[in-house]
Amino acid sequence: xxxAPFPRVSHTVTTTEIDAYAARSGDRNPLHVDPAFAAAGxxxxxxxxxxxxxxxxxxxxTRWLGAxxxxxxxxxxxxxxxxxxAGDTITCTAAPPEAHAGDVLVRAVCRxxxxxxxxxxxxxxxRQLAPRVx
Amino acid sequence: xxxxxxxxxxLSALRYAELSPGDAFGPFTEPLAQGTSDGLRGELGASSxxxxxxxxxxxxxxxxxxxxALRGIVPGGVLTRQRFVAHAELPAAAEIVAExxxxxxxxxxxxxxxxxxxxxxxxxxLAAVVEWTILDPATG
Numbered sequence: 001x002x003x004a005p006f007p008r009v010s011h012t013v014t015t016t017e018i019d020a021y022a023a024r025s026g027d028r029n030p031l032h033v034d035p036a037f038a039a040a041g042x043x044x045x046x047x048x049x050x051x052x053x054x055x056x057x058x059x060x061x062t063r064w065l066g067a068x069x070x071x072x073x074x075x076x077x078x079x080x081x082x083x084x085x086a087g088d089t090i091t092c093t094a095a096p097p098e099a100h101a102g103d104v105l106v107r108a109v110c111r112x113x114x115x116x117x118x119x120x121x122x123x124x125x126x127r128q129l130a131p132r133v134x
Numbered sequence: 135x136x137x138x139x140x141x142x143x144x145l146s147a148l149r150y151a152e153l154s155p156g157d158a159f160g161p162f163t164e165p166l167a168q169g170t171s172d173g174l175r176g177e178l179g180a181s182s183x184x185x186x187x188x189x190x191x192x193x194x195x196x197x198x199x200x201x202x203a204l205r206g207i208v209p210g211g212v213l214t215r216q217r218f219v220a221h222a223e224l225p226a227a228a229e230i231v232a233e234x235x236x237x238x239x240x241x242x243x244x245x246x247x248x249x250x251x252x253x254x255x256x257x258x259x260l261a262a263v264v265e266w267t268i269l270d271p272a273t274g
Contacts, residue, residue: 079214
């Protein structure tokens with residue numbers, strides 16, 4: 001018996017989504033919404049809010065758990081490594097889940113369509129909630 | 135989500151360099167609408183109903199709280215790290231009470247890193263703790 005594999009999830013980010021996230025979150029940082037400002041910034045163009053790429057990890061997590069949310073006792077630690085631009089297809093993959101200090105740990109990464117690293121995530125869930133395959 | 139950020143400027147006049155570890159903000163009350171939770175339950179752009187708040191709610195809520203705390207979003211900041219710890223179930227529709235504080239700051243060749251901690255409470259109990267680190271490349 002082992003842990004069920006973490007699902008692979010892909011999503012293509014659009015300008016409409018970036019604008020919608022800016023509206024919903026209230027984050028109108030010009031890096032996300034002002035082409036002229038963003039052109040002079042570190043990425044040279046408008047980039048998506050970090051949580052937009054992260055959503056692929058969360059979608060995979062809830063599918064894997066068969067649960068609606070990160071369960072109490074769970075944590076997710078995310079390092080953002082590279083920008084997500086409109087038109088990028090972000091894919092979340094993960095190594096096989098492993099036991100860790102009495103819990104179960106998943107090491108996930110998100111890459112863009114060119115293989116560029118977007119983010120790395122460690123997800124820890126209570127052992128009894130991690131799904132198994134028989 | 136109704137725009138309860140009316141009256142909070144979109145962009146802040148503050149700069150991260152003006153903050154110090156220990157600076158605290160709030161408590162703030164931030165409503166979480168069912169529709170917001172449903173829109174973050176799976177792929178962005180899709181919506182599906184549910185009883186509990188999906189994990190994507192946590193970065194969204196804390197972004198709104200950061201705007202409240204700093205009286206706007208500080209232009210040019212780059213998100214480098216987020217950490218989410220769940221303590222209790224959070225309903226899909228809820229009223230969140232949150233405190234925000236500056237946990238640490240450090241400088242490197244890349245700029246100034248500022249870390250914030252958000253404590254999110256629901257009905258008097260701690261529901262989640264979220265930590266953010268933001269890089270200000272303009273301040274080394």
